[in-house]
Amino acid sequence: MSFLDKYSHGLIANPGNDLSNSMALHGRHIKPQILDGINGENWHLEDYVKRGGYEALRKILTTGLSQEDVIAEIKASGLRGRGGAGFPTGLKWSFMPRTFPGQKYLVCNSDEGEPGTFKDRDILRFNPHAVIEGMAIGAYAMGISVGYNYIHGEVFEIYKRFEEALEEARKAGFLGDNILGSSFSFQLHAHHGYGAYICGEETALLESLEGKKGQPRFKPPFPASFGLYGKPSTINNTETFAAVPWIIRNGGQQYLEVGKPNNGGTKLFSITGDVERPGTYEIPLGTPFATLLELAGGMRNGRKLKAVIPGGSSAPVLPADIMMDCTMDYDSIAKAGSMLGSGAVTVMDESRCMVKSLLRLSYFYFEESCGQCTPCREGTGWLYRIVNRIENGQGRPEDLDMLDTVAGNIMGRTICALGDAAAMPVRGFLKHYRDEFAHHIEHKQCVVPHYL
């Protein structure tokens, strides 16, 4: 057993032969689309085909659905990018210069590095062909002949499995030249990163894919005009591609109806923290947070919910009362002052110190800043050091305002969104838990009693 196999997540889908303990195969999804009928073993091509896989691709290629039809269908579905920004996918696809004669690229962003996020891992692990099919459909719609899937470096076995799945798809004629006898050809390759969080940023990912140091590019130009190797490129999240076959099979309208207006379809949420059953949960967008919490087995040991980070570590934290009123969709969470992001829900109970929690996040961004542009390179370290001092009883009264202004000085002034991602949690924690920080500074200790 290799080092990586031993110490990374492994592929044991049902620990202790009890699927209800599994992180993804527990069966507590609501109207699942991507994880429907998954049991951990049936990821191979033949199983996928039995579940109706590659029907969508076949439908497109045999019934002569035009590129415009496919994009219109995706637009109608209300599918929004699942990587974090929530940009409408159909719109993004329509930006691609379809008639551009040169090489174009399709890239799948599976560099899932946000702390608390592991949905793409589970998709690639248990249903890789959905991503392959979704990419093939996207490639068809945008007239692209070459695609890459950039897979997070820490989940090496996922990369290996995806390579296996690719081989199956190539053998079955779903990838390669003249797919299903049509004139459409699409070559798809897998590529794994080496574990830098910043490579999940789409332009840094492109740089990394080109073999360079993973540093974001300044935009404009956007990847749709100047992407991989300088060619027009479209980059979507793994889950976005995985959602596409269902939409084509069942129609955009039906997909939209699964969720809420402007928030179509289901979404995978990775729930971690103080819940009984952390794991991946696929639920329609617009499902109340309370329902999701229930699916996850409720609060661990029945403790009281204190705060939730609803969309990955860069999303501002929301206190329990605000969160319990939210439904899990882009608009509701945004209205509450945070963001749905990648769907990584970090649940914190009353035993959690907010200063320490922020410290962990600030440390992450401090370590993961690429160092290219000034505000992020210098500012993330500053933020981390201040929070570190406060946590360790060396805070000063002026630190609170300073944290806020330093975070504000980073925001909106960096090349990529990592600067904002580092600043937003700081401002979020300060906004809702300023008292706890003040307590730390004044009393040199935590507001959370030791016995908790």
Next chain:
Amino acid sequence: MVELTIDGKPVSVPEGSMVMHAAQELGVYVPHFCYHKKLSIAASCRMCLVEVEKAPKALPACATPVTQGMVVHTCSAKAVAAQKAVMEFLLINHPLDCPICDQGGECQLQDLSVGYGQSESRYQEEKRVVFHKDVGPLISAEEMARCIHCTRCVRFGQEVGGIMELGMVGRGEHAEITTFVGHSINSELSGNMIDVCPVGALTSKPFRYTARTWELARRRSVSPHDSVGSNLVVQVKGDNVMRVVPFENEEVNECWITDKDRWSYEGLNSEDRLQTPMIKGDDNVWREASWNDALTAAAQALGRINETQGIGQIGALATEYSTVEELALLGRLVRGLGSEHIDFRLRQNDAGFETALNGVPWLGMPIAELNNLDRVLVVGSTLRKDHPLFAQRLRQAAKHGTQIVLIDSFGDNPLFPVAARITVAPSQLAATLAQLGRALVAQEGAQADATDPVQKAAAILASGSNSAVLLGNTAVSAPDASNIAAYAQAVANGINGKLGFLTAGANTVGGYLAGAVAKENGMNLPKMLQNPLKAFIVLHAEPKLDCDNGVKAQEMLANAFSIALTPFKSAAQDWARIMLPVAPFTETSGTFVNAEGRAQSFKGVVAGKGQSRPGWKVLRVLGNILKLSDFEDETSETIRDAVLQNGYVARLGNKVVTDPQVPAVAPVGLERVADVPVYRTDAMVRRAESLQLSPASVVPRVRMNAQTIASLELANGIQVKVKSASGEVILELEQDDTLANNTVRISHAFEQTAALGSAFAQLTVERV
């Protein structure tokens, strides 16, 4: 054109311009660090954030394309808030060591912090510590904590220098600028990284801690080191040159200079400077003399030679970096003495070269035109080392699709994409050009055979619309230079291109114009070596290292009565009878005519060292003492004007008037391939200590390709004895597979290899 408004002022700039360009057009200064007009845009320092109406965030002026009707505010509250925030971030980890920083007083960060920084830092945490790096003898990277990660140096290396010797490793706060593990910076353009560095992270090692910028007087000059004629700002403290930096001239050197231009000033202050005239007694002992005595002695000796040996026994030799004025007076002097024997191209082997052309060999086009060529053939040049800034221009051209073909004997990497390359023995340059010419004729309409290198080169060259054939230093100094030029002319005609000479020295073109070459009855150096004269006047030269066959030339001078006009003692003490201390370029006024025929005059920037005097004045007084006519000039300007007035440009001409001869067949045996390494080209740079520490100046090795080594039953790394007709040396053997078969590369212009004589010698190599 796109119209926009910046700070209320309307401006229109070409489409695709950035806001920064538009601001510059208006003369509005936007603070910046990473932006540099000659480098790609990084947009990473964020200092140039400006407010653009309708944009939610402040945008970087350097990377925001202009749009029609855009309204930009560079100093609105929002813009200034962003700039101040960025400045605070830049300063939190920057050491407060301005008082001891070499950049202090000329630091962009220091300057801008006055406008955008706070008087007191809010940052109370520990500052970042960045380990220092040793990157070689020229650039100091001792205080890398000062680095603000603008990556200008990295981009300079990648884009201008052509080699990425610095890079940024690590992430976030741990990101550091460094070389590859343990490597030093060896680019011949590396010093420009110091100039582009906006802070004191990269500083000049030789200059370090010797002066503050505000103590230095700045005076303009022109580089004597290569045919570009780079414009310089020489910075002076008292009577000492402390530093040399570029003076921007877009048509000549842009904003760059080579490391040779930058650091050879160290040679000016060398211990070896000759400070008083000296006369060698009959006892072979050098004694100091007054100018009066020395000049009188020189004049008497020359008169005596004319009397006892007859007219025409005096020769004059100079270097290609002597000024127009010096060369003009040297010509006048020797001709006034009734002799026509003069030469200044000391590496020339082809006695018939100057009569093979219809004019003065020159680049054949403006230097800036190099950027616009679309097909270029460079023959016999170590382009990157001989002409670093020409190579730089071709590098930029190659980025925009120019295809460059090389025919040479070296196989050096020019650090730009080479479309085709043929590496042959020096004796085969003419033959290769002949083949290329034939291929061009044969190919018209036919399909080229891509596997044949000559046909491939021909196909590439024939496809251009603005092409040139450029002859390098090796091609011109070859024994069959006229023939190479004749065949090159044929190739140039075949591709409808220009023929140009890169020219070896700062004043090669000027030397021809000034009449420093022999006319019909006179002898040039190759002929003088065949028929030694009785007396020589030698200007600036260090014959052993400056002449093609240095040993033979020095022997010739030692056997005659030789008068040396030299700035350096050791350059002349072994062969001269009288040494007169003359000024290097920093201590005299003068003029250089560069490769493109541009005459650039300069003034002395410091007083003469010791008793040294400008060469033109020494020659003028010598002429007076000899009672020669036409030695009445009061200023260098009148001498220059006598040479350059009346449209000297018309005298430039590269047309080869001789017909090509059947090229020589390759001789049996081993041929020497000799480059003049970049920091060994002239007496001044050879005395610049820091440059001599660089890898380009280490003791040369004997280089041969694997096949040649095997055929001689030698082995890589062993000591070998190399013999030529002139002598022998023992050096280490190194395998170099870029060389042609049966060629042996041994650098020229080193003491250690001088015994071998000519750069084109036949050699034998054996085990020691």
